[in-house]
Amino acid sequence: MASRDGFSWTEEDGLKPGVPCIGAIQPPSNLTSAHDVTYDVIVAGAGYCGLTAARDAAVAGLKVLLLEGRDRIGGRSWSSNIGGYPFEMGGTWVFWGQPNVWREIMRYQMQDELEVSYDFSRGINEYHISNGRTTQRFTHDEEDKIVESGLRKLVNVDGAYGKNVIPFSHTSKFSSEAIKLDSMSVADRLAEIQDSLTPNERLAVESFVLLCSGGTLETTSVFEFLHWWALCAYSYEGCIDYLVKYKFRGGQSSFAIRFFQEALATGNLTYAFNSPITTVRNTTAGVEVTTRQAQRFKARRMISAIPLNVLNNVTFDPPLPQGKQAAASIGHVNQCVKVHAEVRDRDLRSYTGISYPHNGLFYALGDGETPSGNTHIVAFGGQHNHFEPDEDIEVTKKALQGLTPMNIKRIVFHNWSKDEFAKGAWFFPGPGLLSNHLNDMRACHGKVFFASSDWALGWRSFIDGAIEEGTRAALAVRNDLGRGEHVPMRSKLA
Amino acid sequence: MASRDGFSWTEEDGLKPGVPCIGAIQPPSNLTSAHDVTYDVIVAGAGYCGLTAARDAAVAGLKVLLLEGRDRIGGRSWSSNIGGYPFEMGGTWVFWGQPNVWREIMRYQMQDELEVSYDFSRGINEYHISNGRTTQRFTHDEEDKIVESGLRKLVNVDGAYGKNVIPFSHTSKFSSEAIKLDSMSVADRLAEIQDSLTPNERLAVESFVLLCSGGTLETTSVFEFLHWWALCAYSYEGCIDYLVKYKFRGGQSSFAIRFFQEALATGNLTYAFNSPITTVRNTTAGVEVTTRQAQRFKARRMISAIPLNVLNNVTFDPPLPQGKQAAASIGHVNQCVKVHAEVRDRDLRSYTGISYPHNGLFYALGDGETPSGNTHIVAFGGQHNHFEPDEDIEVTKKALQGLTPMNIKRIVFHNWSKDEFAKGAWFFPGPGLLSNHLNDMRACHGKVFFASSDWALGWRSFIDGAIEEGTRAALAVRNDLGRGEHVPMRSKLA
Numbered sequence: 001m002a003s004r005d006g007f008s009w010t011e012e013d014g015l016k017p018g019v020p021c022i023g024a025i026q027p028p029s030n031l032t033s034a035h036d037v038t039y040d041v042i043v044a045g046a047g048y049c050g051l052t053a054a055r056d057a058a059v060a061g062l063k064v065l066l067l068e069g070r071d072r073i074g075g076r077s078w079s080s081n082i083g084g085y086p087f088e089m090g091g092t093w094v095f096w097g098q099p100n101v102w103r104e105i106m107r108y109q110m111q112d113e114l115e116v117s118y119d120f121s122r123g124i125n126e127y128h129i130s131n132g133r134t135t136q137r138f139t140h141d142e143e144d145k146i147v148e149s150g151l152r153k154l155v156n157v158d159g160a161y162g163k164n165v166i167p168f169s170h171t172s173k174f175s176s177e178a179i180k181l182d183s184m185s186v187a188d189r190l191a192e193i194q195d196s197l198t199p200n201e202r203l204a205v206e207s208f209v210l211l212c213s214g215g216t217l218e219t220t221s222v223f224e225f226l227h228w229w230a231l232c233a234y235s236y237e238g239c240i241d242y243l244v245k246y247k248f249r250g251g252q253s254s255f256a257i258r259f260f261q262e263a264l265a266t267g268n269l270t271y272a273f274n275s276p277i278t279t280v281r282n283t284t285a286g287v288e289v290t291t292r293q294a295q296r297f298k299a300r301r302m303i304s305a306i307p308l309n310v311l312n313n314v315t316f317d318p319p320l321p322q323g324k325q326a327a328a329s330i331g332h333v334n335q336c337v338k339v340h341a342e343v344r345d346r347d348l349r350s351y352t353g354i355s356y357p358h359n360g361l362f363y364a365l366g367d368g369e370t371p372s373g374n375t376h377i378v379a380f381g382g383q384h385n386h387f388e389p390d391e392d393i394e395v396t397k398k399a400l401q402g403l404t405p406m407n408i409k410r411i412v413f414h415n416w417s418k419d420e421f422a423k424g425a426w427f428f429p430g431p432g433l434l435s436n437h438l439n440d441m442r443a444c445h446g447k448v449f450f451a452s453s454d455w456a457l458g459w460r461s462f463i464d465g466a467i468e469e470g471t472r473a474a475l476a477v478r479n480d481l482g483r484g485e486h487v488p489m490r491s492k493l494a
Numbered sequence: 495m496a497s498r499d500g501f502s503w504t505e506e507d508g509l510k511p512g513v514p515c516i517g518a519i520q521p522p523s524n525l526t527s528a529h530d531v532t533y534d535v536i537v538a539g540a541g542y543c544g545l546t547a548a549r550d551a552a553v554a555g556l557k558v559l560l561l562e563g564r565d566r567i568g569g570r571s572w573s574s575n576i577g578g579y580p581f582e583m584g585g586t587w588v589f590w591g592q593p594n595v596w597r598e599i600m601r602y603q604m605q606d607e608l609e610v611s612y613d614f615s616r617g618i619n620e621y622h623i624s625n626g627r628t629t630q631r632f633t634h635d636e637e638d639k640i641v642e643s644g645l646r647k648l649v650n651v652d653g654a655y656g657k658n659v660i661p662f663s664h665t666s667k668f669s670s671e672a673i674k675l676d677s678m679s680v681a682d683r684l685a686e687i688q689d690s691l692t693p694n695e696r697l698a699v700e701s702f703v704l705l706c707s708g709g710t711l712e713t714t715s716v717f718e719f720l721h722w723w724a725l726c727a728y729s730y731e732g733c734i735d736y737l738v739k740y741k742f743r744g745g746q747s748s749f750a751i752r753f754f755q756e757a758l759a760t761g762n763l764t765y766a767f768n769s770p771i772t773t774v775r776n777t778t779a780g781v782e783v784t785t786r787q788a789q790r791f792k793a794r795r796m797i798s799a800i801p802l803n804v805l806n807n808v809t810f811d812p813p814l815p816q817g818k819q820a821a822a823s824i825g826h827v828n829q830c831v832k833v834h835a836e837v838r839d840r841d842l843r844s845y846t847g848i849s850y851p852h853n854g855l856f857y858a859l860g861d862g863e864t865p866s867g868n869t870h871i872v873a874f875g876g877q878h879n880h881f882e883p884d885e886d887i888e889v890t891k892k893a894l895q896g897l898t899p900m901n902i903k904r905i906v907f908h909n910w911s912k913d914e915f916a917k918g919a920w921f922f923p924g925p926g927l928l929s930n931h932l933n934d935m936r937a938c939h940g941k942v943f944f945a946s947s948d949w950a951l952g953w954r955s956f957i958d959g960a961i962e963e964g965t966r967a968a969l970a971v972r973n974d975l976g977r978g979e980h981v982p983m984r985s986k987l988a
Contacts, residue, residue, distance in 0.1 A: 097590075099596035100597050102593035102664075103965070107966065109966070112667060114662075169590065170596075233727060238727070458590065458596075475601060483760070
């Protein structure tokens with residue numbers, strides 16, 4: 001199985017679109033000719049949010065139609081297995097303190113199918129800071145000290161390292177202090193503390209923040225960065241554990257497919273890939289949805305798991321409320337460029353480094369060892385020095401070499417900025433978006449329920465947030481159809 | 495609504511059995527006379543594990559019969575609301591890093607219904623250490639330093655504060671080092687480090703360990719204590735957050751009842767309280783279950799959520815495998831005595847203290863303020879100096895006064911040691927039980943699936959572990975009945 005998504009490059013084959021993926025479902029649809037059926041719920045989008053919603057609804061006995069624009073499941077989290085080794089094209093890491101994702105891992109009994117990404121025991125066991133003129137080399141212990149010290153200065157907005165302004169990280173009820181911080185950019189905050197940061201702390205902190213936001217320092221909300229920090233137990237050690245520690249040996253698609261298979265096994269799931277939605281009409285009876293191929297489907301309710309940055313691509317009738325439209329027009333700022341390199345340098349397994357602010361890719365780490373013994377390097381770029389990795393592979397290679405010299409055998413990536421169904425990577429808000437529009441993003445519109453990691457309350461932007469939201473939406477639809485609890489959940493969704 | 499369980503005492507009314515509880519379900523059964531039905535699954539036990547299993551199975555369309563010996567839901571976690579204030583009779587605290595419980599809190603959108611237990615801002619804002627001869631007074635910052643310093647000495651079995659021996663806290667695959675530590679008691683470990691502990695550290699650490707295990711130092715497995723420590727992010731701060739921070743404003747029963755209501759709303763749930771199971775017979779077609787009232791029920795499968803310490807009260811035909819019987823005979827060691835006092839001393843809101851080893855209750859903290867402005871103190875005793883709080887209320891009062899002088903208005907408690915359906919509080923293993931029998935406890939027996947927090951992999955002993963296990967069992971039964979995923983899950987349950 002292969003997806004149209006993603007690119008791979010080798011010296012022999014050059015740059016080729018499309019990569020192998022177990023999440024590319026065959027057959028691509030199980031629709032029958034009986035098009036006159038009214039489904040209980042149409043779920044738009046087969047990322048983790050849509051998959052969770054479709055699975056939960058199908059398991060609960062609702063007749064579900066899952067529509068997906070792509071040829072695969074997983075949305076912004078999917079893996080390509082090349083030569084027996086998984087490359088994570090988007091969302092990758094999980095941790096047991098992420099409640100929704102961990103609940104699913106335990107439920108599918110996949111807890112022993114995880115491995116630790118980094119291995120600080122071999123070869124060039126170093127952290128490099130390249131600023132375009134010189135490269136300094138540090139031990140990983142020194143790395144920890146530099147990054148932690150810098151981060152603690154950044155997040156100490158309240159004398160309590162963020163604990164006072166965000167005491168509770170899973171709510172939409174923001175304190176006035178939190179709202180104020182959401183109006184600030186990280187650039188603003190750095191201006192406040194610039195005299196206290198050493199030059200290396202400044203480089204390390206800026207690149208860490210940009211690694212989280214995929215934007216620029218000016219477009220990164222201080223509040224949301226603090227929200228991540230709060231989720232990571234208000235500590236640098238927590239950031240490492242939660243953000244980059246465990247990944248699936250079989251890749252994210254080996255996890256996502258469990259949701260799809262479970263939904264399918266109920267007999268309640270109809271699905272169609274390659275079916276982007278163009279219009280959604282609220283009717284008195286429910287919703288009518290049209291796809292790009294002019295197929296029309298009817299359902300009593302709809303769950304839109306369409307990401308914020310592409311929500312305005314769909315025409316809603318009646319139009320979406322102003323606040324939701326405004327949020328979609330503003331969008332989020334993450335234009336992360338994630339590039340995998342399989343390199344022949346076995347010594348790089350324990351390498352981490354930043355090459356900032358001059359280089360196209362500003363952060364990389366040794367992320368694994370391929371079956372042939374090569375090293376897997378994963379590298380990240382953002383909005384500053386942004387480039388399209390598929391347009392000129394020599395530029396991409398130069399950005400990799402600008403991190404540290406490497407003997408590249410293979411390059412694998414997905415260009416999220418050009419992805420018509422995402423227009424960006426994981427959600428990260430600019431200043432003001434959350435305090436002005438979080439509730440707008442979460443609100444229903446007629447019989448359409450909106451669910452996305454982009455507006456989750458807890459691990460917003462993460463796979464965990466996607467599952468949180470898919471869970472919420474499926475239960476809300478069940479309740480709205482009178483199949484769930486005898487409590488008024490609809491108003492609570494808004 | 496009131497339950498037979500629990501006791502309350504006031505000067506005016508004396509000691510009275512039974513307390514108000516919204517988890518006491520009316521009517522106590524919705525059984526009809528059509529007794530010849532064969533259910534898809536009988537769930538035995540309506541604690542969080544059984545409730546989760548029953549709910550998930552009912553939502554998935556299985557015909558479920560839930561049998562419970564008590565008159566209420568919640569098992570070892572339930573609350574009594576007295577005068578508008580909830581007293582937690584058993585399991586109390588939750589945290590967002592507990593994956594299963596937090597997933598449910600977000601799913602039911604109860605995240606804003608939590609409050610922080612402690613409030614270190616008022617009155618006698620102190621930590622007391624009473625050793626029977628003197629009482630020393632400390633600030634809470636000093637308390638943190640004493641307990642943390644002592645704990646770090648205790649858990650540093652590997653030079654890495656437990657991270658090397660338990661790098662991953664959600665698995666049944668124990669390393670040889672872990673198995674070795676499971677053969678040791680905390681008394682053994684204390685003997686190794688006794689020269690490094692200050693007298694106050696020793697008192698603080700011993701009482702902390704006993705607060706976790708409800709046993710004695712000799713009957714507390716070092717491995718399991720380290721497992722708790724690992725779950726709490728290997729830190730004292732994590733212990734506070736995970737173990738005692740957030741509780742429900744409406745009490746645990748306000749959470750548990752959501753599971754029951756959701757299951758009931760499916761129309762697939764039949765239930766009967768006051769119906770203890772006496773025998774379970776595996777047949778070729780399924781299971782036949784008999785209750786103490788000699789009612790007989792048939793089902794295709796059964797989920798036993800019966801706790802370890804009372805599993806041998808039920809007669810299985812054919813008998814349970816030797817390993818499971820042995821585990822149940824050994825049992826767990828937790829005989830925690832938890833006593834609530836509503837006291838007129840408003841100054842005690844910010845009090846914490848230990849009175850150890852001489853006193854009947856060795857640990858207490860200010861846990862809230864009642865609507866009438868009184869202070870709520872919660873106190874804990876264990877296996878050493880064990881007493882039955884219902885037998886002589888003067889002894890109970892003396893144990894409370896032995897912590898710190900208090901003007902007692904009301905006492906509320908549940909005697910878990912005398913509870914015929916629990917025979918103890920939350921699970922805590924003595925040395926050897928887990929390494930010898932964890933897989934025995936988790937294994938199926940014919941068509942009976944065994945689920946309990948007592949043998950969860952992650953937050954074993956916690957509400958989270960109960961939900962983990964109920965989730966696992968419901969999915970396993972669905973798969974076994976061919977309703978779930980097309981994968982062989984049965985073997986994975988074993």
